[in-house]
Amino acid sequence: MYKSLLLMIIFHLTTFLASAQVIKGTITDKNGEALIGASVVVEGTTNGAIVGLDGTYIIKGTNNSSLNLKASFVGFKTQIKSVTVSGETVVDFVLKEDHQELAEVEVRASRELDTDASARATEQHSPMVLNVVSASTIELSPDLNVADVMQRVSGVSLEQNNSGVGSFAIVRGMPKRYSYTLVNGVKIPSPDNKNRYVPLDMFPSELLDRVEVTKALTPSMEGDAVGGAMNLIMKNAKDRFSFKINASGGMNTLFLKDGGQPFLTYDQSLTNKIAPHDRAVEGYSATFNDFTTDNLVPKETYNPIDFNLGASVSNRFLDGKLGVVLAGSLQKLHRGSDTHVYDVGYNQITNLVDLETYEYRQYSSAMTRGGVHNKIDYVFNNKHSISLYNALIYEREDQVRETVRYRLWDGEYDPESQSGTATFVTRIRTTEQKIQNSTLQGKHQILPAWKLDWSAVYSLATRNRPDQTIFTRNAAFVNGVPNQVRVEDFGSQYRIWEDNSDRDYSAYINNTVDLDRFGELKVGGMYRNKERTNNYIRYNFKPLNNETKTGEDWKYNEVDWSLSNPKGGRTNPLNYDAHENILAYYVEYKYEPSQRTEIVGGVRVEHTDQGYTLRHPPYEMDPEGGQEYVDYLPSLHFRYKLNENSNLRASYFRSVIRPGFFEIVPYSIGEEVTDTGIDEKGNPDLKRTIADNIDLRYEVFPGVRDNLFIGLFYKNIQDPIESGVKRDERGRTYLQPDNFGSAVNYGLEIDATKYFRNFGIKANYTYTQSSITTTKILYVRDDPNDPSSNNKPVDVDQTRPLQGQSAHIGNVSLLYKNQKMGLDIQLANVFTGKRIDQVVRYYEKDFWQEARWQMDFSMEKHFDFGLTFFVKARNLLDTPLVLYVDQELNERQSKYPKQGNPGDPLKVRDERYGRNFQLGIKYKL
Template identity: 35%
Template structure:
């Protein structure tokens, strides 16, 4: 009993103390904002004077002091570059005192508070505000987000954006973007709002890996078009906004290094670029001159195997304003040197497929070769941008922007090519007829140069104008693609399941020179008039543009035949320097330039005019509508033989492109948008001209144009609900629908338009596929919990094309029957499911950021086949990346980045029952009886470390 009495007393004392503490423990909490922009300030210092208590505002600008005794507290709130604020708070009882603090930049007076302030477009806060108040549906990524992400190129950043996936190059790096399931050809790339030409020798779309990410202020992905935007962007517009002059002096930079795990497991193969002839013999000597064999030196075919040096990444930005802030100047440069590669296995598909045994069984794919390839690339990526702007006054300004981008890849591809036979080995693999070892070296040099003069002027009361004059040049040079091959015949040993390799023989050597230029001259003129309609001030805009595009393309190749040994019908291989060649026939020394359709000149003129009205129906409901008219004139002349179709063409078409955008605001943080617009896709010149080449991203099959394709017209519908609760938190959900007339997709064709003959290797050719429907749902979210956060997006896309495919089977009387059967499939490149999810950590107090980012891309069609069920599908991929950084003092940041931590492979499959899996006709690297694997690539992880500085 005594112990129970003691326990009761103890409990009573504890309860009293707890109650007393609760009564006299108060809380002070609040948020700190920029007084001009109303954006939260992250990392502001909030100090209770005389108490030695200090906190740092979190990601939403918030702060909290708990457990405060009753009394009066003096607070000091400060942030770098802002005037300090002192305030006094009284705590009485267990109350929570909550309030907001607004800080103003130093030197700003209260009378200036109502004036617009210069905004830093590189911040997450600015990006979110721009999304919220934009005229159209847009997603924006700030340079601050890019800096702390695992990515160093724009292409890799794109995969983090809602509705976007990327296509990768042979090294595993992102190269092109697919937006909302619309293939890369349907998207447009702008720099500072101006369309730029592409260095790609076949396509309009710009290779996004040419852009170093650290040159950018932000990335804007515009998904609905207003009439003032060019109409050839169905998937979306990728506007890459470069750095602008700051409001004060800055000096920023980055130095980093890294390594690829791939080259911890094998050697890196390289060649000396000094041995590469920049021009083909016909360019040096003129047409009609036979090139001597000595004009094709072997130096660039001799490769060295070693461990590559470490990667390098440096950049520097300097900027300031002068003449009482009227003149702004910024210059930025970036250089990245990386060593990348992959290990690739490919089954080359045959152009013709054996018929099915009857009309109830699917045809089986036919393959001719098994390739094992090692890619080795040294990639040098550099960029310089400079901008000068001058503000005459608040209504008149002018700017001059220039940029140079360069992407040089020097690649060695080593291929073991097994020509498959019809017998089996003890491991049940199909035996070879021959084995070839091929070494290909190429230098791929791409550049984009752009200079733009822009101005903004007030003309009359309520009437303003903005204009742009731009000149741009994109170039690609692929000098001397050299391939040297040796081979061994294979003789099966009867009844043993083994084979014997023959003598190593020197085989044909190929050399090819490709270069092209794409020049743009363009002018834009826009007028904006603030009119009074029904007592409201509305904005009327109208204007136009003109662009002249001119393109020159050159392609010349040679085939050199080995000289037979004196006592043999072949040349025994000794070494590359000892190999001897000749031209058979002799006129092969002229190259194929005389009738090569890859040599052409083309131009395109686009005239456009538009009118647009921005009308505020109510204080909550805003409409933007108008019409854009675009006239296109295309003309080309190629070197194709006169007897073949597609030598030249003159094409004209006009499009009327209406657009309506609407926004209804439920509150300051909640709204809904809707839009309709019509857009087009113009075929690239190489889509029209039937020249075959293998210089693009798909270097397994020849790609050839089609002179009969038509341009694509698309009707687009969008709706999106948006919520911006507080800070950087956001939630968006939307839906879209696209009706596509004459979609253009690349498919396997059984024969070449140029020759009209069937070949052993199928040709990839652009084709129109009737009418397609594409619809989907997008979800975007971001939420912070103190220093931790989650962000992500998910896109479901469903597209349908109703087309026909070829199905071949044997009739009961053993006759081959060719039929066209219906085929219902999604768009090429469209994944039904795309998802991003990131775990975030951001501590303003500890000055540490970290991000674990996962990207999921669902299966999608990579290449179309003319045969039923033979389309090549990419298997789903899950990529995991990590990045972290820590700031030391005020000026220095140490960072680490790691990519492809899961070593996610790239796989292409044919969704047919696989008769070549665990059978007597088994093929290599097969995974299942449910599908045939035709390509399996591994890239492995890559790592980088470095530091940034900012003054």
């Protein structure tokens, strides 16, 4: 009996131990990229597993100590390994692509740039602080353009325009001017009429292999970034034939017929692209017959359809020596906002702002974006290669802005009955932007220890805004119905033609000398010749109609007009030519005193010659201006390899930020045509900004797709440039760029990615603090004890954060992948803390933007034959953008639209953009 019991115990124990045997491991390609969805089975059985999001598999319950494991994946050769199992056994597979092997040729191997594994490897081995987003990550995200992709990067937030479209990146709390954009490693000009920074929403995300954000500059990089340098790496030719195509359609809930606002459109094809003055001989006097009117009549529609089309094809020929890639994208999107805006005045007695006007605006923007790029590269042998890259990026925005403006002073507006004096303002404008780039590059091994690479670049960025029209009417509202609508007759009717271009000729050369055990020396330089032209023509009109309409509004083509200035006001300072010549050269030295330590340092010198010439200067205005200077920009980068999977980094670099051409021209623009709703002026005395930057970062790479970054940064900024609100001698306020003393910016960044079988999480958080002290105005009594004494303005210091800097920025993306079902799901969340949107001249009265949380969603369903159905949804919470002044609402103010309860902050803007949805298919061969 005891023998039987003992045998039974041994049998069950042996069975338990056998069932406790586990086989686990990874399946990757030659680049180390996890082959998610690959299968591995015990040969001759059905026992197996699928590779999860973390790149691993687990097989339990194997009874044999010796067996064969078979790993397979579509497009790769099956691999079989004989395994002896004992307890927990690790078996890793590296699968080879299943295609015809080529005859031996002299071609240097190239690393795929569009994978997550490649992105992590670049971050790990880079000499500087870097973040990389791969095309694999971009493809699964809800994002349709590069700007939306950028906000997923740690420390990056977006500045949105009045249609809710994020265009410009704010890196580490530094305003958009403190970063620059590269395409394939070379800087591109901006089509923006005012600034240097490139509108990132112009670039369709599907044209990219990856995005690299460098946060610490080396001497070989251009030195005009404090926040970071954003490098857009466009698609390269694959080693074998590749073809992708996608199509999707969608809608914005803001313009739904049930519960939404109408989408306003106009016939843009009838717009004259060239002003009457430029269509005729010099000195031509225009008449009203030179102007169209039917293009200025908005029409209402609902449920406009968005669409997105994209395709790419690439291959290598001539035994792999010749690579060709061609990719294109076309988007038509309908965006807008439901906006409530307040203009505020300043009470010199109480030092409080008060609400002077209330505006209800409806924005409707039809946005057409397109891009095409082509790259041809040829590898002569393992020492010499050459490539030619060409790209054209295009965007057109047809926008209608309808405004109803109520006067709030002297009880002229009753919010409860919606009665009072009002003004109707229709603004119609088309904005066309283009970026063209051609880059010829070569790489050469001159001697065994000497490598040389060079680039010759032509770039042209243009922006054209033809026939921007302001149409103003006066009205009296009674119980919400307009009564006695009359066309305005006091200088608020005009049409503007403006265009600008930035042309760059650039040349780069870099020499790298291998000094063997003494390190690596890099010497090079760059020269850029930039020329800018800006044209601005404004025609003023006067209505001949005196009658009024009751209960309805006027249309532009119903009015009889006379032209007040037939010459078009060509003497405006915005008609100018400008130049900027930059000569830069550098020395960079890389040394590894041990296998674990890497040091990169050197200095960059940049000579800047910047200036402008007014073509038709107004009376007593200097027709020319400019500045010339030299900057020495040292940098030092230290990397210590704690082990194979972790680094400790420390970096220092100095950088320079140059003013934009537009900012130093002595221009003046009225509030009716600005996006800020306030007059704007240029500043010829604006100086460049110098910044010293320090970075520390700890990095861990526990898996091919996982990472953990913990970093600290500090920036000391001299003469920072911000736009501040000022007041002229007549008491009128205006917005002007200026240098505001000195500032500091410091913070903490945490970035983590972790995959757990079918689930994954990407998260980052950035804490930023900045400090700048500027002079503000505060009114005080001549005699503080005498309330009847004169009130006078005094200058007081105010310490505040930099404009656009949020203390808290965060991203959390939750991912799920089920290979058996062919399902990918992502829920992406972006948090942007409160920040200063506009700097106001008066003490503690800056405009703050409320903290915002945006939630986006994407889902893909894959089929084995290469077809994928997908859903993308943005702004699921329909999060509004709210600007406020840190001042308590009083009882009277709380009654106005979109204001809160007494004691709440005083709102100056409230915008809602709606939710955006896309449904589509894509095919990959």
